Amino acid sequence: MSIRERLSGNEAAATAMKQINPDVVAAFPITPSTEIPQYFSTFVANGAVDTEFVAVESEHSAMSACIGAEAAGSRAMTATSANGLSLMWEMIYIASSLRLPIVLSLVNRAVSGPLNIHNDHSDAMGVRDSGWIMLFSENNQEAYDNTLMAHRIAEHKDVRLPLMVCQDGFITSHSIENIELEEDEKVKEFVGKYEPEHYLLNQNEPIAVGPLDVQTYLFEHKVQQADAMRNAKKVILEVSKDFEKMTGRKYGLFEEYKLDDAEVAIVCMNSTAGTTKFVVDSLREKGIKAGLLKIRVYRPFPGEEVAKALSHLKAVAVLDKSDSLNGIGGALFEDVTSSMFVNQVQVPTVNYVYGIGGRDTKADDIEKVYEDLLEIVETGKIENPYRYFGVRKEAE
Secondary structure (H helix, E strand, O other), rough: OOOOEEEEEEHHHHHHHHHHHHEEEEEEOOOOHHHHHHHHHHHHHHHOOOOOEEOOOHHHHHHHHHHHHHHHOEEEEEEHHHHHHHHHHHHHHHHHHOOOOOEEEEOOOOOOOOOOOOOHHHHHHHOOOOOOOOEEEEEEEEEHHHHHHHHHHHOOOOOOOOOOEEOOOOOOOOOEEEEOOHHHHHHHHHHOOOOOOOOOOOOOOOOOOOOOOOOOHHHHHHHHHHHHHHHHHHHHHHHHHHHHHHHHHOOOEEEEEEEOOOOEEEEEEOOHHHHHHHHHHHHHOOOOOEEEEEEEEEOOOOOOHHHHHHOOEEEEEEEOOOOOOOOOHHHHHHHHHHHHHHOOOOOOOOEEEEEEHHHHOHHHHHHHHHHHOOOHHOOOOOOOEEOOOOOOOOOO
């Protein structure tokens, strides 16, 4: 039976970590993820877990310690945000290339500079092609649930890739919500025991980890990583199905909210989906067939499935909470439109970059996006596919 509780997103992530009881947690504090290792360290201190907690001197060292622990045959976890993830950058790539199923709780925050401690997705988008599985969480419940599923996905024999669970800094990480927790024993049984096939401390199989990988081999190893990422899509769905059996909570690659009969729709990730659902409900009361597609699994990107889900629409807006600074829109927009093109789906699609540095995203802003989509449907014209909302006008 689920346990009703009230927790912040950071508390939810730390509670999931406690129930998983990993062998090693290595972490360095950075706002707004600091509370996760802080809460977890109290679990270590009071004997609720038997995890080896490593207080390191930097985020680079935190990921290095997790890599060492996983390579030795231990289950390892950490948490960070923004500049902390940037400092990990070298080791983020090494973790994935060594096929080590580390789980990272990423509390999304703007990457400097200028310095900003508030929410956008520039940190996650900066490592989107590093070979990590990426799950996004609309609310505290999803941050908790995704963390419980993370090791089952990452450690699967057909995957063996690291995984990060993303949630919006402050918006969910520091907001308290009602949440359903699972019993410790049920979580322990669901997650299972980590049994790596190859590890450094196996005296019966001497191996090297991280040797020089020259042109004779590196290409093939990168193809193996790519194959593992493709395999992850199926594994994510299998684990989600088992999770539904345990909890009754259903997860897919994405969530379709009133999308079946929609004529216009927004594609977005994380907490913005909650605001968008409110606007969709309001527009539906006015007879406007609005819908939402909320991406949960960003890597591997479910391109074929997304294209199919959007194929019946008359116009689509993709919302990016970070700007790729490339002149042609944000990363999510590129993934969605590329997927649609490859799958021969032709729907007028526009991009909105929004919420940079924690700028508030209001229902009025989302409603204006739907109004723009209705105008596109009526006129058949897109004057500019690369747009912003929430930016102050010069006159103001």
